[in-house]
Amino acid sequence: xxxxxxxxxxxxxxxxxxxxxxxxxxxxxxxxxxxxxxxxxxxxxxxxxxxxxxxxxxxxxxxxxxxxxxxxxxxxxxxxxxxxxxxxxxxxxxxxxxxxxxxxxxxxxxxxxxxxxxxxxxxxxxxxxxxxxxxxxxxxxxxxxxxxxxxxxxxxxxxxxxxxxxxxxxxxxxxxxxxxxxxxxxxxxxxxxxxxxxxxxxxxxxxxxxxxxxxxxxxxxxxxxxxxxxxxxxxxxxxxxxxxxxxxxxxxxxxxxxxxxxxxxxxxxxxxxxxxxxxxxxxxxxxxxxxxxxxxxxxxxxxxxxxxxxxxxxxxxxxxxxxxxxxxxxxxxxxxxxxxxxxxxxxxxxxxxxxxxxxxxxxxxxxxxxxxxxxxxxxxxxxxxxxxxxxxxxxxxxxxxxxxxxxxxxxxxxxxxxxxxxxxxxxxx
Amino acid sequence: xxxxxxxxxxxxxxxxxxxxxxxxxxxxxxxxxxxxxxxxxxxxxxxxxxxxxxxxxxxxxxxxxxxxxxxxxxxxxxxxxxxxxxxxxxxxxxxxxxxxxxxxxxxxxxxxxxxxxxxxxxxxxxxxxxxxxxxxxxxxxxxxxxxxxxxxxxxxxxxxxxxxxxxxxxxxxxxxxxxxxxxxxxxxxxxxxxxxxxxxxxxxxxxxxxxxxxxxxxxxxxxxxxxxxxxxxxxxxxxxxxxxxxxxxxxxxxxxxxxxxxxxxxxxxxxxxxxxxxxxxxxxxxxxxxxxxxxxxxxxxxxxxxxxxxxxxxxxxxxxxxxxxxxxxxxxxxxxxxxxxxxxxxxxxxxxxxxxxxxxxxxxxxxxxxxxxxxxxxxxxxxxxxxxxxxxxxxxxxxxxxxxxxxxxxxxxxxxxxxxxxxxxxxxxxxxxxxxxxxxxxxxxxxxxxxxxxxxxxxxxxxxxxxxxxxx
Numbered sequence: 001x002x003x004x005x006x007x008x009x010x011x012x013x014x015x016x017x018x019x020x021x022x023x024x025x026x027x028x029x030x031x032x033x034x035x036x037x038x039x040x041x042x043x044x045x046x047x048x049x050x051x052x053x054x055x056x057x058x059x060x061x062x063x064x065x066x067x068x069x070x071x072x073x074x075x076x077x078x079x080x081x082x083x084x085x086x087x088x089x090x091x092x093x094x095x096x097x098x099x100x101x102x103x104x105x106x107x108x109x110x111x112x113x114x115x116x117x118x119x120x121x122x123x124x125x126x127x128x129x130x131x132x133x134x135x136x137x138x139x140x141x142x143x144x145x146x147x148x149x150x151x152x153x154x155x156x157x158x159x160x161x162x163x164x165x166x167x168x169x170x171x172x173x174x175x176x177x178x179x180x181x182x183x184x185x186x187x188x189x190x191x192x193x194x195x196x197x198x199x200x201x202x203x204x205x206x207x208x209x210x211x212x213x214x215x216x217x218x219x220x221x222x223x224x225x226x227x228x229x230x231x232x233x234x235x236x237x238x239x240x241x242x243x244x245x246x247x248x249x250x251x252x253x254x255x256x257x258x259x260x261x262x263x264x265x266x267x268x269x270x271x272x273x274x275x276x277x278x279x280x281x282x283x284x285x286x287x288x289x290x291x292x293x294x295x296x297x298x299x300x301x302x303x304x305x306x307x308x309x310x311x312x313x314x315x316x317x318x319x320x321x322x323x324x325x326x327x328x329x330x331x332x333x334x335x336x337x338x339x340x341x342x343x344x345x346x347x348x349x350x351x352x353x354x355x356x357x358x359x360x361x362x363x364x365x366x367x368x369x370x371x372x373x374x375x376x377x378x379x380x381x382x383x384x385x386x387x388x389x390x391x392x393x394x395x396x397x398x399x400x401x402x403x404x405x406x407x408x409x410x411x412x413x414x415x416x417x418x419x420x421x422x423x424x425x426x427x428x429x
Numbered sequence: 430x431x432x433x434x435x436x437x438x439x440x441x442x443x444x445x446x447x448x449x450x451x452x453x454x455x456x457x458x459x460x461x462x463x464x465x466x467x468x469x470x471x472x473x474x475x476x477x478x479x480x481x482x483x484x485x486x487x488x489x490x491x492x493x494x495x496x497x498x499x500x501x502x503x504x505x506x507x508x509x510x511x512x513x514x515x516x517x518x519x520x521x522x523x524x525x526x527x528x529x530x531x532x533x534x535x536x537x538x539x540x541x542x543x544x545x546x547x548x549x550x551x552x553x554x555x556x557x558x559x560x561x562x563x564x565x566x567x568x569x570x571x572x573x574x575x576x577x578x579x580x581x582x583x584x585x586x587x588x589x590x591x592x593x594x595x596x597x598x599x600x601x602x603x604x605x606x607x608x609x610x611x612x613x614x615x616x617x618x619x620x621x622x623x624x625x626x627x628x629x630x631x632x633x634x635x636x637x638x639x640x641x642x643x644x645x646x647x648x649x650x651x652x653x654x655x656x657x658x659x660x661x662x663x664x665x666x667x668x669x670x671x672x673x674x675x676x677x678x679x680x681x682x683x684x685x686x687x688x689x690x691x692x693x694x695x696x697x698x699x700x701x702x703x704x705x706x707x708x709x710x711x712x713x714x715x716x717x718x719x720x721x722x723x724x725x726x727x728x729x730x731x732x733x734x735x736x737x738x739x740x741x742x743x744x745x746x747x748x749x750x751x752x753x754x755x756x757x758x759x760x761x762x763x764x765x766x767x768x769x770x771x772x773x774x775x776x777x778x779x780x781x782x783x784x785x786x787x788x789x790x791x792x793x794x795x796x797x798x799x800x801x802x803x804x805x806x807x808x809x810x811x812x813x814x815x816x817x818x819x820x821x822x823x824x825x826x827x828x829x830x831x832x833x834x835x836x837x838x839x840x841x842x843x844x845x846x847x848x849x850x851x852x853x854x855x856x857x858x859x860x861x862x863x864x865x866x867x868x869x870x871x872x873x874x875x876x877x878x879x880x881x882x883x884x885x886x887x888x889x890x891x892x893x894x895x896x897x898x899x900x901x
Binding site: 327 | 827
């Protein structure tokens, strides 16, 4: 387990109410084996399974969430695992196409339910096992493949939801669905079991979620990450004790439940729960423990590019900040006078025409020459040189010229986001 | 779809024959295009511009010799565009490469030498520049004997400069007057094309694009031009594009009287496909759009677009691919008894564009002043454009069928006409995804099957595939 770089800080986590779809375990049983957890020779205790499922459902209601039900279908014992039925974002439902014939007929039941509820519905063209393999986090869709969902369906998800897909490869058949190896705690925070992923996917996860919680072998085997989170409360198997302690130290509130009987079919809390993400109003989610920054977004005088500036404005506004966007081709004097007039918390210089190194060096000198702006946070990012990232030397030169941070194309946005988070948490001052 | 699209279709090329023999000689750019159009040929045009006079001349010659009905292009460099002639001249002096032809920095004899024996009534050459204050450019091109160019007081101001809109408008008033004088002597008829159909390259819904195209051409006519062209840049959905160009043609006929006017389509101006096949298919779609809608001219993009400044050979390849695709589309349409041309579902583009145009016209008889006032009032509002004179309240998105829609109209007077879309405002992640929508659509080969599956609208349940039929 990694000692979290965020540390055991007093982050106040905020819960938001969710809408879940669940399927009663009326016909739940283990009569076939499509994953290593299933052993049809050992009988299931249906009453115990029902009790465990009921407890999860009751907890959701106690936590203030809405639970919808889909009618179980006789002969479909795995239908209780509603997470596998579809992926739902922004009011659009991409209904699953199951790999195994044993589960294929579930898709019709889920399709009918979503159509009857007024969702925009499509059934996946390629094998795709819903939220079992597709999880929303950080504005992306994290999408697993390797055992069930076909990689070609990742493209389909990207098109259907209009969100970028991050493909992740699973390599351990005990963790055959993404949601058995990775859990989303809030938009910025995930927990995962690294050994379930290919080396490349591990690297992607480290890059995108540097503050993620990584779980132990024991917690992974207890299906610890197969949990649901409302941003504060994490409903999870009681057996994952290390993980529960780690979550607590990060400001989450773990709520343990017994899922032993469900686990005999290879399912846990998350598997029983499909999140219905309705279209959200444009209002950005209020972020915990943060303050709103006033930010000037600008380009340099010689750069007429627009879309990078539009992107940064949207991104910063989504994080709850106030943005004054000066647009492209900003003359040096105009930037200085706007900074003096509005006294921003942060100035973001974004440029992609390859002159950023020279223009930036000149600009920061002018800003720092004003006593009022000597301590203002000023960062620069984009494509700063004409021949790709300029490396350490040009970065150091921009830093010593007076920039507080330099974000070059490539991993720049992840680092930029981390920088603004430190600023809003006040940790940087 | 791609069978006749490739440049390998020899039979479809043969119709290119002798593209310049329309009979008689054209007095102007507009007349050349009109003759070609009457003869059933789509005029295709590159975007090329080279800093070296030798290379520029070679580019024009290759364009002229391409197996297609072509007009030539001289695209200017960005120093000349912003009026920084000192930097352009310094680069010419030191032999440094610029990203276009510095028509002001090169002396007159040099530019005449580039055109000598190539440009003429049967091969008109247009200057493309991107300048919000183009007087110096107009003077230079006229001095060199050219009489066709493009741009506009709004379309070359808002997206690419910080020039106040009012100063761009007054500069364009003077520039139009300069150009119009040419025609009064009984010489060549000057031609001016609006860039209004492009605004930001992507994510601008068609009604605003065509309203700006029409308004800028009306502005040109008000300031003395008698030969103009109206532009429209290919967007994200072929059906929507068809409806838009047909609406543009109808509006041109209704709003521009007694002048020569034609429609020019731009091949997609946003993030371009990276695969040669994807880039070719996108260009082919643009050529088909032009033929289907009765446009007279097409400005092409090349397979190299996503990587680098295209070479002369890249350009010739694109011109010939587009001409072949246009010929194939024309033959196909001839086989279907005239129904192919001029039909598209009316989703309200024409009505929206008319309302926008009327709102500007009602602000007063001086169109320049009316345009400035319309932007101030937010009656015209280009989504995502950060220019200080743009209201910046309108926003747009790509819906699930690939059509551009408004998510916010700001103060534009089209409220009663827009359909409630239930759209969510575009997020930063959604923006990235939208900007690459066309690139992904054309680059992802495996998407073919996906696109063939209809989206099932809520409430129209149809049986999913029978249980057990799922592929492994």
